Amino acid sequence: MARSSVRGEVPAAEETRSPGPRNGERPAAGSGGADDGDSEGNGEGNGDRGRRGRRALRWSATILAVVIIGTAGAGYLYYEHLNDNIKKGALNIGDAKDRAAAPKANAAGQTPLNILLIGSDARNSAENQKLGGAKDTFDTPPRADVQMLLHLSADRSNMSVVSMPRDTLLSIPKCTDPKTGDTYSAESTAMTNDSLGRGGPGCTVATWEKLTDIHIDHFMMVDFAGVVSMADAIGGVPVCVDANIYSHTSSGHGSGLKLEKGTTSVKGKQALQWLRTRYGFEDDTDIARTKAQHQYMNSMVRQLRENATLSNPNKLRELAETATRSITVDDGLGTVSKLYDLSKELKKVPTGRITMTTMPWQYSATSSGRVVPKPADAEQLFRLVREDIALDGKDKKKTPAAEPVSSDPAAADDRIAVRVENGTRTSTTGAVRGRAGDVARALVGKGFTEAVADSSTVLSKDRTVVRYPSDDLQGDAQRVAKSLGVPVGSVKKSTSVSGVTVVVGADWASGTTYRAPAEDDSTPDSAAALNGADTTACMHVDPDYIW
16 A cells, blocks of 8 residues: 555543541531531431432442343333333443443454443432432432443353442543533543533443443443332342441431341332441441442342242333333433343343452542542453453453454554653652653654654553554554564554554553563452352441441
């Protein structure tokens, strides 16, 4: 093919409410600040933030239950009526350049499936308003108070779920509401649950893809009413506490949950209380609440698979009605048939191969009570999901798929335009100064005379990567990577670049020859993994809430 004088020339550069006090320290009642925004009271509180805080209900169990059970039997239960119940929305409303690349098929031609589960605090119906409280918040912009990424392995042997604390601070990309055309500018530091109010669930999907670089295939979102009706439909969900608990304080904090020590089957309002309880579990943080929700979800999945009452047509009809009325899905999942097909795929996974985790986090150094992704551990967890590595450690050792040989051979070194960007910044440390320039000069010394440093861009990338925008530049990108010692597996096609681009990650803070870190495919301890078949899980009760 004909080549220009410079190949691929690159143009010139152009918050869970607070997880709570540290070390379990209880704030003074009515002290204000972030903690007041997480009250679980009866709908009366100080200001909109306080009222918003009482929306801390977790709907993920319901969504997971919907897709696990599917709509079995719905084929003969007024199919079109159920289809009409389902609400639909655009999958990703961010910029195309922020989209993560779709995963490649394995040797058997199978691909993994990633579904973002979203729990909305919307007050858009009388039933949701009654459950959520705070009358003056009716029909206000919703927040994504629950966010869980469900990853189904390519061979359907295992499933991984990653929760994100709702008060996580991160960057939210520009999003455009497909219904109104309104555009929401990108934010460099914002609460992750704010993403839902920026055009809908498609913005939450865009936010996850930008953070994790994991391609998301579908989303499912459920509202307030789903939790109560779903728990009732399956006859209750067994949960456990290690002491009598009453989640209530004289100042109005607490969900009102009151249980005796041991295992109790909760449904209706009590199930809702379990999912929203923060005060009374462990150190009274939202992280403890997430742990309780994982226990609930695992138990609910077991109930859905084992409960014989679900063979009753009336129970199936009730569950199908509940599921389809409660959910919003992307356009690709917008029929009962598609949901049922998805459920069949999910039910292939044994309960013992389901792993629930929480995104590794640490407290923000700049915003009291907020959290940020824990740099190395969070990226490790995201990488395992991206590379379809089971979080339970039971995978057979996989041979990495070979990067396909480019159909367009590399140009001569001195004709490949290369931009080098500094991605050494982390959530706890600033960028290493001069890294883009160091690597660009090294490339020039190796004969890549068109290599330039882009000092206008400072990124956060745990691992060094070489990106290229189109297939005709793949060979060039592989050639640049080889010259630097970057493994071919770190050469990625990306629409976020306009030419061959080297992003120097935090794993290459010095030197001009890259040395790839040894691969560790174990799930970080900080992810707090819980196996789906674990029937011994029991929430520890804060002694201050024992009755």
